[in-house]
Amino acid sequence: MTQPVSLENNEFGAGGRPISVKGESLFRDSVRRLARNKAAVVGGTIIVILILVALFANVVAPYPYAEQTLVDQNKLPQWVLSLFPTMKPYAQLSSDYFIGADYVGRDLFSRIIFGARVSLTVAFIGPLISLLIGVTYGSISGYFGGRLDNLMMRVVDVLYAFPSLLFIILLLAFFRSTFAHPTPGTFTYTMSQLDSASGGLLFIFIGIGLTAWETMARLTRGQVLSVREKEFIEAARTLGAKDGRIMFRHILPNVVGPLVVAETLAIPGYISTEAFLSFIGIGVNPPTPSWGSMISDGAQVIRTYPNQAVFPALALAITMFAFNFLGDGLRDALDPRLRGNQ
Amino acid sequence: MAELLKVRGLETQFRTREGVVHAVNGVDFNLVEGETLGIVGESGCGKSVTVMSMLRLIPSPPGKVVAGEALYQGKDLLKMSDEEIRHIRGAQISMIFQDPMTSFNPVLTIGRQVAEPLEIHQGMNRHQAYDRATEMLELVGIPKAKDRLGDYPHQFSGGMRQRVMIAMSLVCNPSVLIADEPTTALDVTIQAQIVELAKDLRDKLGMAMIWITHDLGVIAGLADRMAVMYGGFIIETAPVKSLYGNPSHPYTLGLLNSLPRVDKDINRRLESIEGLPPILMETPHSCPFAPRCTYVKERCLVENPPLLEAGPDHYTACWVDLETRSYR
Numbered sequence: 001m002t003q004p005v006s007l008e009n010n011e012f013g014a015g016g017r018p019i020s021v022k023g024e025s026l027f028r029d030s031v032r033r034l035a036r037n038k039a040a041v042v043g044g045t046i047i048v049i050l051i052l053v054a055l056f057a058n059v060v061a062p063y064p065y066a067e068q069t070l071v072d073q074n075k076l077p078q079w080v081l082s083l084f085p086t087m088k089p090y091a092q093l094s095s096d097y098f099i100g101a102d103y104v105g106r107d108l109f110s111r112i113i114f115g116a117r118v119s120l121t122v123a124f125i126g127p128l129i130s131l132l133i134g135v136t137y138g139s140i141s142g143y144f145g146g147r148l149d150n151l152m153m154r155v156v157d158v159l160y161a162f163p164s165l166l167f168i169i170l171l172l173a174f175f176r177s178t179f180a181h182p183t184p185g186t187f188t189y190t191m192s193q194l195d196s197a198s199g200g201l202l203f204i205f206i207g208i209g210l211t212a213w214e215t216m217a218r219l220t221r222g223q224v225l226s227v228r229e230k231e232f233i234e235a236a237r238t239l240g241a242k243d244g245r246i247m248f249r250h251i252l253p254n255v256v257g258p259l260v261v262a263e264t265l266a267i268p269g270y271i272s273t274e275a276f277l278s279f280i281g282i283g284v285n286p287p288t289p290s291w292g293s294m295i296s297d298g299a300q301v302i303r304t305y306p307n308q309a310v311f312p313a314l315a316l317a318i319t320m321f322a323f324n325f326l327g328d329g330l331r332d333a334l335d336p337r338l339r340g341n342q
Numbered sequence: 343m344a345e346l347l348k349v350r351g352l353e354t355q356f357r358t359r360e361g362v363v364h365a366v367n368g369v370d371f372n373l374v375e376g377e378t379l380g381i382v383g384e385s386g387c388g389k390s391v392t393v394m395s396m397l398r399l400i401p402s403p404p405g406k407v408v409a410g411e412a413l414y415q416g417k418d419l420l421k422m423s424d425e426e427i428r429h430i431r432g433a434q435i436s437m438i439f440q441d442p443m444t445s446f447n448p449v450l451t452i453g454r455q456v457a458e459p460l461e462i463h464q465g466m467n468r469h470q471a472y473d474r475a476t477e478m479l480e481l482v483g484i485p486k487a488k489d490r491l492g493d494y495p496h497q498f499s500g501g502m503r504q505r506v507m508i509a510m511s512l513v514c515n516p517s518v519l520i521a522d523e524p525t526t527a528l529d530v531t532i533q534a535q536i537v538e539l540a541k542d543l544r545d546k547l548g549m550a551m552i553w554i555t556h557d558l559g560v561i562a563g564l565a566d567r568m569a570v571m572y573g574g575f576i577i578e579t580a581p582v583k584s585l586y587g588n589p590s591h592p593y594t595l596g597l598l599n600s601l602p603r604v605d606k607d608i609n610r611r612l613e614s615i616e617g618l619p620p621i622l623m624e625t626p627h628s629c630p631f632a633p634r635c636t637y638v639k640e641r642c643l644v645e646n647p648p649l650l651e652a653g654p655d656h657y658t659a660c661w662v663d664l665e666t667r668s669y670r
Contacts, residue, residue: 146403231444237399239432239459239510249458253449 040329134216453491
């Protein structure tokens with residue numbers, strides 16, 4: 001037998017591991033590639049700042065979000081006036097508010113800061129629910145295949161046929177009316193209490209959760225189906241591995257990349273769904289500030305006080321862009337076909 | 343030597359849109375401790391399906407083992423519970439595959455994959471399993487094995503990966519190693535190394551091997567006994583010397599004549615076997631090789647020959663004696 005060449009003392013230096021490159025884990029490799037993508041870094045930074053701001057909203061915000069100072073209604077500072085000079089004839093100036101106050105004299109800036117809480121909660125709970133249901137459903141369907149797969153996917157097809165936004169609106173309308181006047185001690189009462197405690201977010205989560213998992217389930221199923229046929233799965237089976245082990249150890253780590261990317265790119269969708277629901281008035285309960293409800297309030301006075309709609313809209317747009325950039329960056333970083341090119 | 347594996351009348355069929363394909367048609371063979379059985383034949387002749395059927399790894403549907411038994415140490419693998427056979431796979435009978443490029447999970451480190459059978463079958467913790475994996479990797483000739491446990495499959499070359507694959511399959515000390523065309527995807531020098539490694543390990547660890555190949559050259563120096571398959575039948579089986587020295591089936595003869603030999607006239611043209619192997623949609627009533635056979639006689643077209651004795655411990659499924667060209 002040919003002896004393997006010793007790497008111990010060769011021209012690359014004595015000892016150590018001169019030839020072989022240090023094994024770089026998939027994760028570290030991806031992070032490195034992500035860090036080279038400027039748009040993704042910018043997006044990621046914005047998201048981190050947003051998270052910090054939302055977490056420490058009480059510290060960062062100059063006013064509590066519900067504090068009304070009626071004499072200050074619709075007041076705005078000088079720089080906002082220069083930005084929208086059409087307001088000159090009737091604007092009342094006040095330097096107390098960074099970007100102005102709304103129609104009941106609440107600080108817009110503070111409300112935007114607190115509004116980040118709602119949007120970010122949706123941005124994280126949405127994917128969580130959709131991953132949890134979608135990945136479980138999709139991997140069962142893809143892994144076991146055959147008739148079960150067929151049945152499970154037809155169910156998804158049927159659910160998919162509903163327009164999801166309409167479905168959420170109907171659900172919310174249904175929830176809100178069912179849980180409006182519950183008797184204490186019942187399940188509906190508990191749900192309604194939870195919902196008010198979360199400022200109306202609970203039902204939004206349920207609504208998003210019930211619709212968003214379908215895309216995830218399809219994606220997961222497709223990915224699992226393709227990995228399942230790979231030779232290393234057969235190899236694992238010849239080693240005596242159980243279904244559970246094959247699923248969690250061999251298949252899921254191979255499909256997690258595309259799932260994370262798809263979910264990150266879906267986040268702006270969840271944020272805009274919440275904003276839309278709040279905009280049409282069935283989202284969060286007032287006075288919980290949501291960017292959607294703020295835009296809705298601002299839209300009513302958009303010709304007289306455009307700043308009240310523009311700034312929350314700007315916050316919404318920047319956040320959605322940030323998630324999109326990060327998602328794009330992740331897709332490039334996790335795509336194995338690009339491996340080694342960057 | 344104690345008998346490890348005894349396969350009798352194994353039949354496997356696949357249901358397809360065009361009908362039922364008879365992939366394996368009553369295969370018998372034995373394997374004793376420490377013995378190496380070479381199974382040769384061209385693509386699609388049922389070599390892999392035979393061993394996969396034995397381990398119950400045929401995807402079902404469409405595949406189904408319809409008859410036969412495969413006794414491993416007296417217990418029928420085909421009748422075991424799923425749990426029982428799972429404990430046999432990888433622990434007592436393990437397998438290596440043709441393509442070392444695709445047989446590893448690209449997102450797990452080599453260490454975790456080599457250690458996996460130990461975690462599954464021997465309940466070792468990560469630390470013990472890694473120690474044993476390192477030992478095994480050293481045994482198959484991976485330099486600096488300990489440092490390479492954390493490497494990923496793409497950081498190994500094809501030959502190295504096949505060594506790792508062998509380490510992974512032997513890590514639980516199985517008594518039977520099935521090698522399904524392990525050298526086909528490798529270049530010739532690496533092929534030779536892998537064959538040498540297999541021999542070396544067999545001598546050290548004493549496991550029996552079933553070595554599937556379509557290359558008679560590779561297997562000659564390795565096997566104790568040979569089985570030639572065609573159309574889902576074993577058509578000739580003999581000790582390796584007898585098979586190469588005295589091939590008694592026209593197909594075996596054809597395979598040998600299609601090989602370049604340095605010990606014969608090196609200027610001769612290599613002979614090919616005309617035609618394609620059959621896909622059997624029903625149990626044949628004639629010799630399945632008859633349409634391609636140059637020795638064909640009337641009886642070949644009406645009756646499929648069983649294995650007939652052609653010499654000491656040498657059996658062939660052919661009506662015709664190749665030397666005299668008359669019925670045997």
